[in-house]
């Protein structure tokens with residue numbers, strides 16, 4: 001019986017879908033037993049629907065990224081396809097050349113041009129491979145940059161509650177390193193166990209797939225060898241051609257288990273990425289406007305607000321700060337003073353009532369323009385792990401060196417900076433850990449001064465300073481507030497006796513207002529606070 005080379009090649013190609021189809025026909029029970037035995041080799045097939053639904057969902061979500069990547073790297077994408085195609089052509093041609101060389105050599109013919117052709121094909125293939133990776137990495141760079149930027153920007157748009165807390169200092173204060181290490185150890189164990197189980201499962205699957213492939217390629221090789229041996233048209237060159245194609249054909253199947261695992265892992269990563277991207281971000285109304293560049297009044301109209309459902313923190317807060325006026329807000333701890341500035345900057349939205357700037361509801365003002373016009377010095381100061389200069393310059397990235405130094409002098413931090421050998425290039429450490437509380441506060445005051453905002457919010461701005469330093473910068477702070485609409489949140493009543501008006505917040509309401517003298521004369525809540533303060 002004479003079997004042509006084409007029959008062998010096409011027979012081998014056809015065997016893969018035929019075998020797959022055959023196992024789909026056998027009964028469920030047998031299939032289940034087979035699956036257990038061969039490490040769920042059909043997992044890919046049976047979960048194809050879920051995978052394709054997930055993949056389609058992720059495709060539609062990431063379409064905007066893919067479209068952008070296509071626009072920016074069209075040429076490289078086309079080049080990758082061309083290079084891959086060229087690779088396939090060379091892969092097809094090389095075994096044919098080898099077959100001819102073997103047949104010619106067997107016949108004692110010196111076929112040097114063909115050998116040189118094989119050499120040239122290999123050189124072209126190597127160059128093709130290099131260029132293909134080059135284009136691929138260019139696409140990958142654009143894709144990763146786009147995704148990473150998207151995630152980074154998204155994390156900045158997240159609402160206030162997604163904040164992360166860095167507790168490493170607390171762990172040290174309570175000498176709880178051992179406890180934390182054990183807790184972390186348990187978590188790592190759990191993770192590693194899961195990883196191990198997944199790896200074992202993957203190994204089983206790869207083993208089953210490779211075993212099947214090895215059996216089929218061995219049988220096919222055996223039959224081809226027999227065909228050559230039995231003296232029909234099957235030459236030594238045909239045999240080499242057939243076995244090379246067989247290896248090339250089965251190679252992708254050989255790595256199917258690995259590819260499948262990687263694909264599933266990529267789907268899990270994508271799921272996590274899209275869950276993160278689905279988290280609610282701050283969104284302005286479509287008709288949101290920019291805050292006008294002129295000084296305006298700030299009005300709270302019967303504002304009600306609570307962080308949760310159960311408790312109202314602000315229960316109908318009503319006040320107006322006139323344009324250019326400096327007002328202080330005082331009240332017991334936890335009465336909601338900082339909440340007022342968080343609402344004013346739209347980190348949270350009021351539940352009832354409204355906040356207006358110059359008669360415009362702040363819901364209709366874009367958050368970016370709103371925050372741009374406020375200079376804030378708060379009790380929780382966040383500094384970047386960079387130089388002092390970078391942290392001050394953050395108030396105005398375009399500011400000149402002189403302007404940075406002027407702002408530092410006004411915040412009484414210039415001399416301290418110059419006492420370091422690195423001067424303005426001194427590193428502040430993680431979250432400004434190398435600076436004292438008071439120094440951090442002065443850096444943030446310099447930053448606010450440099451910003452030259454229309455409105456000022458000071459939330460316990462000098463709480464971490466000693467009396468002497470506080471006096472040194474108090475005049476500058478007063479100067480900063482003087483020409484601007486300003487709200488000062490204060491614990492120490494002595495720091496706000498000079499302001500135009502003081503509002504007293506208690507139990508969610510403004511219970512008293514007036515200047516320092518007027519409030520003392522009322523002999524009410526403020527008077528009692530003042531008495532308490534001066535004891």
Ligand SMILES: Nc1ncnc2c1ncn2[C@@H]1O[C@H](COP(=O)(O)OP(=O)(O)OP(=O)(O)O)[C@@H](O)[C@H]1O
Nearest residue numbers: 307308313331332333334335336337338339340491
């Ligand atoms: N993000 C939040 N989620 C839930 N409750 C919060 C949140 N922030 C503050 N609170 C609660 O709201 C109330 C008011 O807090 P706020 O920080 O406005 O008070 P405060 O008057 O500025 O206090 P202090 O003078 O101590 O700084 C407190 O009872 C506080 O526990």
